[in-house]
Amino acid sequence: MSLNPRARRFTILTAAVALGLTGGLTQPVQAAEPSSYIANDTVWRTVDGQEILAQGGNVFKHQGVYYWVGSELTSGQPKAINLYSSTDLENWQFRKAIVKQSGTDGPLSADPADNIWLGRPQLNYNPATNNFVLNFEVNDTSDKRNQLMFATSSTVDGTYTLTSQTPINVNNNTMGDHSVFVEGNDAYLVYVGDHVDASGKKSINRTVTVRKLNEAWTGVAPGAPLFDQWDSGKEAPGLVKANGKYYLFASEKRWWDATATHYRVSDTLAGLASSAPWAKVTHRPTRGGSDDSFGTQFAQIIPVVSTDGGTTSYLFNGDRYSQFFKGDTNNAPGGVGRNAWYKLTFEGTAPVVHGWTGVDVNAAAGTITGNRVANGRFDQEAAGVGVPLWDLSGAQGAASTQNTTGDGRRQLLVNDDVAFTSWVDQEVVLPNGRYELSFDYRSSATMNDLFFEVKGHGGQATKLPLNKNQNAWATKKYTFDVTSGKANIGLWADGQANAWTNLDNVAIWPAG
Template identity: 40%
Template sequence: MKSRTSTVRLAAIVGAIGVAVGSVAIGLTPATAEPAVTAVANTAINNDTVWHDTQGNPIKAQGGNVLKVGPTYYWVGTAMDPKGSAPVAPAKAVNLYKSTDLENWEFVRALVTQWDNDLDDDGTADVPNAQSPVPGGDPAGDLTAGKWLGRPQLARHPDGRFILTLEVGGNRTSTAGGLGNATGFFESTTGIEGEFTYLQKQYVDVTSSDPDGLTRGDGSLYVDGANAYLVYVGDSKTWRNVEGVRVAPLSADWRTILPHTHDDTVAEYEAPAITKIGSTYYMFASKKRYWDGTDTYYRTSTDPTNWTGRTWTKMTTNPVKEGSGNDLVRSYGTQFEQVFPVTSTDGTTTSYLYNGDRYSQFFGGKDPAPAGIGRNAWYPVTFDAAGVPTLHGATQVDVNAAAGTLSWNPVANGGFGQGAPFETYIPALADSATYDPATAYRFVPRWIVSGTTAAVKVQERTDAADDRQLKFQGATAFSASVAQEVGLERGSYRISFKMKGSGGFNDAYLFVKNHGVGEQHATVNTAANSWTTVSLDFDVSSEKVRFGFYANGAAGKWLSLDDVVITKR
């Protein structure tokens, strides 16, 4: 892992149902075992890496949310692994982590764990329901391995209880392949780190005319004072995710789903969640793209229960990434889960983080999967004076939790993927069947590659462990460039980077343009066998800048680049 460089400080511009199954106590179970690494304290949120907890174990927490209790942030998510060739998917767990700085996470416990009903697939239950590892049993089999267990959401009721909702297997089989899932309600009266008891599962939209109700898809909990709402995708009885986005209030004790108050009929969005900024409610959601990363969409309202006529808008990203093939503009290879506040100790400053899931570990098969490393990626979200949100694709995010501020290098992936094994990078392709590991190294995340693309690659540095560089080199004559475009406030900046190379190019330079004062260059055509730092000062009057590197040379000429950083002067 590289040491963190100084960055431009950018703070957000804001002031800112049922079928009872009995009470089943869920016991403590360790996280799914995977090889641990030597624990090293983080000094930033390191995106595009595999995250590890304070014990060095891989963090497994997908599809969940972050809840602040006092000075501590708690993060709940599902531990899930690919099925592979096994007859039944590995047992899932709902893991709880905690942190005071949002950069280092301690594993607390598994709040809920599926149990082995028949992992041998021989028709005989390995552990009878009544004797399952879930204390008290699981007579309905909701927590059996192989069933869905996802979208965990933690909330604190005003009376002090902690509520956990889950999307659980509902023991229904639809006529056309729907999942048949229900909402499982769990609660703890002994604190967020205490034992959670399974209260019941409940289907949504139960009415006198339709006592069976519908099954549900991806969803979240939203708390607004003493009121709580389930924000979810309603599945039909014949297919999944075709009933649109709905908002349903919970009962006063937050144990029962009441009839929905809002219903969309457009079935394009999933994983909806609500965040309140000032007096405005934002509903964010992802698009339906299987395991793939998706653009994040949002709309606003003054009433969390009424979104009628509120248009969905695609969230702006910074840096902007256009093009195709290696395009990562889809929320930087993630799916939206949550936008949550980071508020200062004195309550005067608030910034916002985007909690994103990445499902690269499910790459393969017929469904597309995103590029990038790691199961999770958290990015800054800023809101302009008009309330328009922007998602910043920062590779590293420095969180000052006490001050409520975030800092990051505007250059996304300025270190070209440091902090993770090179061979784990995969390109974002529309069809996983076209993935070719022999050419995957040419994929340069967050950068637009033009010209002789075969001459541009990311490779391991031989002089630094666990680090990479960008390299221009061709077997024949070549002309190529890499570029990014980012939004910057008006002002004076400096871009710096490290370089070494053969020299002797026809032309080779850093370029900065579209920033309001013409195009500026800094040469990188000098022979250098050791790393040399180069910098260029520039002023921004257009609130954006396009920058990158260009090299035109004969066969065998080479140029290596690393540590590209923009700082404010």
């Protein structure tokens, strides 16, 4: 899913002052950016170049292979449930559509008809039955709320057979979003439930509920729910076990829009009912930090377990329903891409999502590194709306995102119709070590002064002068050492009336 965001005309390589103990000069590192990584705020594609269409689903691992299932959501209703596979979580291959809205022409034994909801697919392997079990939401025919259908197959990309031609209501009622949590031979349905009062009036998305599935994972087991809380403000619930504790996550109820993520934590599943109240997941960077999960809605926490089982890292799987953004009162994210995955860590028991622009997963080692700059492509919001996760200041001048001519991507634009100065910066948390900074820029001839500064990293601040009258995109690279656990990076622009400069693809990767 790593894409070169823009064809570059030429690269400017800058020798870097080695800040810290060495005190000398080093040569620029040529290969800090990995050849393959998760490129957030881009359109993700398979290894053969096809756009990945998988939203509202889940990723699971079976026999060393990761499988990803999700809905193919177009401008209206979803048209298929697609299956992808990968061995490294970065390079994905399309396997097939395991459900299609095509009458009887799809691979399912009795496919749903056109023009109904076909959402939130969940696929997992049941070791007790040796079957792959799929469940997904369809519409109730009376009021278009969600019911569940279950299907099974002996192979992951085989023909899935419905366990019943009739969708089921969980607890005799319809539902909103749902997911499935697996622990050993047991599976649990995690969902937002609807409620009907004594007068027969239905209220939607009223509870967050966890119920155990039957042994075949094809229906709800009898008995009381493990967790059932009245809460009218949640959607997209999901469970994960991490560091010996159970975490229940959920988004806020904002439909297609991006939202903050909330969580509860307990030592046991049953203990979630008496655990501390919902709390917001922390987002980093905190300076100008995201309060909407970096332009996404929570879908899942993906464990990345090393081959030897000794190391586990976690990915925050976020959906971005940007295809529904219309630039008006319709609430949907305006950023680029339908999916974004971020590193998730824990500070004590509190989960923290790190809004890195690039995420590099070593699936065999169970580790995650990345480009820790947030919104480094300036593609996390619609053009002209703002510049999330960057601080803006200056006597005059307006800094905003701007569409790139010809390719639909975005960049930072700094300009004004009067003389201006502008400072655009971000503080980046960086473990001590050596890093390579890179970025693309271009500028008009009427810039008075233009430089990119690196400071606050434990050594002397460095100003990198940038060319004026740089009409073609150029790339600048710079290596530096961090001894303070962070660095402040920023663009200074001093221009005459109508002068302009663009900045894009800002990255800081570990350099050896």
